[in-house]
Amino acid sequence: xxxxxxxxxxxxxxxxxxxxxxxxxxxxxxxxxxxxxxxxxxxxxxxxxxxxxxxxxxxxxxxxxxxxxxxxxxxxxxxxxxxxxxxxxxxxxxxxxxxxxxxxxxxxxxxxxxxxxxxxxxxxxxxxxxxxxxxxxxxxxxxxxxxxxxxxxxxxxxxxxxxxxxxxxxxxxxxxxxxxxxxxxxxxxxxxxxx
Numbered sequence: 001x002x003x004x005x006x007x008x009x010x011x012x013x014x015x016x017x018x019x020x021x022x023x024x025x026x027x028x029x030x031x032x033x034x035x036x037x038x039x040x041x042x043x044x045x046x047x048x049x050x051x052x053x054x055x056x057x058x059x060x061x062x063x064x065x066x067x068x069x070x071x072x073x074x075x076x077x078x079x080x081x082x083x084x085x086x087x088x089x090x091x092x093x094x095x096x097x098x099x100x101x102x103x104x105x106x107x108x109x110x111x112x113x114x115x116x117x118x119x120x121x122x123x124x125x126x127x128x129x130x131x132x133x134x135x136x137x138x139x140x141x142x143x144x145x146x147x148x149x150x151x152x153x154x155x156x157x158x159x160x161x162x163x164x165x166x167x168x169x170x171x172x173x174x175x176x177x178x179x180x181x182x183x184x185x186x187x188x189x190x191x192x193x194x195x
Contacts, residue, residue, distance in 0.1 A: 001026035004061040004069050006091075008050040008098075011116060014108060015098040017045040017120045019058070020091035020166055024071050025084060025142055028056040037080065038127040039194065041089040041146055042177070044109075044141060047100035063098075068131070071178040078183065079190035090120055094132055094142040094147070106138050117145070124150035128192055134159065134174035143171060153193075164189040 005027070006020040021030065048066040050059035063069065072089060080087075096114050099105035109115055128151045132143065147168055155166045159174035162185055169175040176185075 001028050002060040003027075003073055004048070004063065005030050005046075005058045006048075006050070006061055007058055007115075008053055012055075012064075012112075016047070016096045016116060017048070017050075017061075017098050018096055019120045020045065020061070020069075021058075021088040022069050022079065022091060023086070023088045024073065024077060024094040025086070027086060031086060034086040034088055036090050036123070036125060037076075037082075037087050038129065039092055039149075039151070040131055041092045041094070042068060042131050043102065043133065044093050044095050044100040047098075049098065066100075068178055075178075075183060076191060078187055080194050082194065090119060090123070090125060092121055092128075092146070095138050100187075101164040102164060105161070110138065119147070121149050125152075127151060127153040127155065130154070130169050130175040131177050132175055133170050133177050134169045141172050155189065157181070164188050 001143055003023050003026060007018045008018045009018065046066045047064040048061045048069065050063055052059040076089060095109050097105050097108055128149060133147055153166065154168050155164055156169045156175035158165045159176040164186060
């Protein structure tokens, strides 16, 4: 039983994480009938690793001090009135190379002219929450592809105004990451998603 699941793949001796899911309740496996209630977009998978490296199926994730996944789960548990059943939040990323050292991950990314993206980016989501931080010369080129991901609603917490703003964040706006985030800044908006 676990809350966090993904598919992992070794590409050129580098570990990649795809189709990452945060379940609100413990599940013992991922099913096609599970319901996605929304998505978040971060920079890249950090320190979380698979319990099982079977490429054909989902693996439980060992967090290894990765705080993003449990923070998002806790925020949604406080916001969503439907916390039972097989519902999950999809995690998307600017790139999918696993590495807790962002600078090192970016160097590896630069050597890969066509980094593999996650097939789940082709899905449609009820909402997408951007948590990828501010402008970064080497990462910002990856942001524009999320303009084409289908969703009924885009939003982010503007780090400057400390307010949720709807729409796609411009490159020069800091779409606040969850690290050290005061929950009160986002909870009223997240609760409104489930009314």
